[in-house]
Amino acid sequence: MEISIPVIVVTIMNTLVLYFFLKKKFFVPVTDFMNERKNKIENDINNAQLQLAESEKLKKEYKEKLMNADDEGKKIIHSHKLKAEEISEDIILKAKKEAELIIERAKIDSEREKERAKDEIKNEIINLSIMTASKLINEELDLNKHHELIKDFIEKVGV
Amino acid sequence: MAENGLMILGINIPLSILIQWGVMVFIIVLVTVLTKRLETIPHGSQIWIELIVEKINDLVRANMGEKFIGFAPYIGTIMIYILMLNLIGLLGLRPPTTDYSVALALALISFVLIHATAIKNNGLRHYLKGYSEPFPLLLPLNIIERVVVPVSLSLRLFGNMLAGVIIVELIYKGLSYLSNMVHIKLPLFAALIPIPFHIYFDIFDGIIQMFIFSMLTMIFIKTTSEH
Numbered sequence: 001m002e003i004s005i006p007v008i009v010v011t012i013m014n015t016l017v018l019y020f021f022l023k024k025k026f027f028v029p030v031t032d033f034m035n036e037r038k039n040k041i042e043n044d045i046n047n048a049q050l051q052l053a054e055s056e057k058l059k060k061e062y063k064e065k066l067m068n069a070d071d072e073g074k075k076i077i078h079s080h081k082l083k084a085e086e087i088s089e090d091i092i093l094k095a096k097k098e099a100e101l102i103i104e105r106a107k108i109d110s111e112r113e114k115e116r117a118k119d120e121i122k123n124e125i126i127n128l129s130i131m132t133a134s135k136l137i138n139e140e141l142d143l144n145k146h147h148e149l150i151k152d153f154i155e156k157v158g159v
Numbered sequence: 160m161a162e163n164g165l166m167i168l169g170i171n172i173p174l175s176i177l178i179q180w181g182v183m184v185f186i187i188v189l190v191t192v193l194t195k196r197l198e199t200i201p202h203g204s205q206i207w208i209e210l211i212v213e214k215i216n217d218l219v220r221a222n223m224g225e226k227f228i229g230f231a232p233y234i235g236t237i238m239i240y241i242l243m244l245n246l247i248g249l250l251g252l253r254p255p256t257t258d259y260s261v262a263l264a265l266a267l268i269s270f271v272l273i274h275a276t277a278i279k280n281n282g283l284r285h286y287l288k289g290y291s292e293p294f295p296l297l298l299p300l301n302i303i304e305r306v307v308v309p310v311s312l313s314l315r316l317f318g319n320m321l322a323g324v325i326i327v328e329l330i331y332k333g334l335s336y337l338s339n340m341v342h343i344k345l346p347l348f349a350a351l352i353p354i355p356f357h358i359y360f361d362i363f364d365g366i367i368q369m370f371i372f373s374m375l376t377m378i379f380i381k382t383t384s385e386h
Contacts, residue, residue: 004260007173011255011264014179018186018240023232026190030212031231033197040199 245365
């Protein structure tokens, strides 16, 4: 088996041609392609994770806000209820007072009326008694003179 | 081998060269068709292309480190090329690697690459100083060690492939002799019995020799440039 220089040279050339071809058309493009895809996937995953974390945060925030709003609403309703109760109690109290006042006044009025009626009756009685007495004794009683006397008498009797 | 070649335009082209050209055309056409468009989501043949490139890149990275990843295309090329040249025996052709000139040419490229990388990475002075280490008395031994690398690389590839071809050929001869002995006109024995030998000597040995050749190239490039 002799060594043939032309075969060696041609084989080296073949290998080099194949090397340059495969490097340019096979290894470099495919490796670059795979690296690019790897980077893209890594980026996508990272972005997705970031976004997920952010949305998780927002969700928590909104939940908190919602809960706060709920609480606040309850508080508002409660305070308004209290105020309303106060007002109604106030109103009732005022009404009661007014009613009492009216009753009181009515009582006083009636008392006064009674007093006046009593006085009138007394006066009537006095007049009547004077009239009867003057008829009886045929003598004009001096109204002014005896008025005091009769009134005194009537009071003692307790009309 | 020249007598097995083809006369084209008055030049005798040896069979080992013709087969190389055939293999080259096959590889170039195949690669051109398969890598015409790469899709982000790989389908069918693209999965295999990516697998091959990925495995070669990983192999180079594992054996030589990230620093020498630029050698991946060369290592990949000789792996694919030598594998094809070795497996061509399955088509009944004689593997070109059984021509010592071809094996030597492949080893010479690796040899040049090994020393070019060493000089490039260390500078010529440091590279030459490496021949007289650990002490100057070892200079001749170091030179022999360096020079013998392409010889051992090529002889290993050539010897193994040639031995395989010779053994398989002997088996065919023996089987046809047996067929003649039992007076059967058809080469009955030659139909099935050589299959395991083809599997061993062509496929297994072809793959193993390709691996050994590329592994040793990787290791020599790394160790010589880092000594």
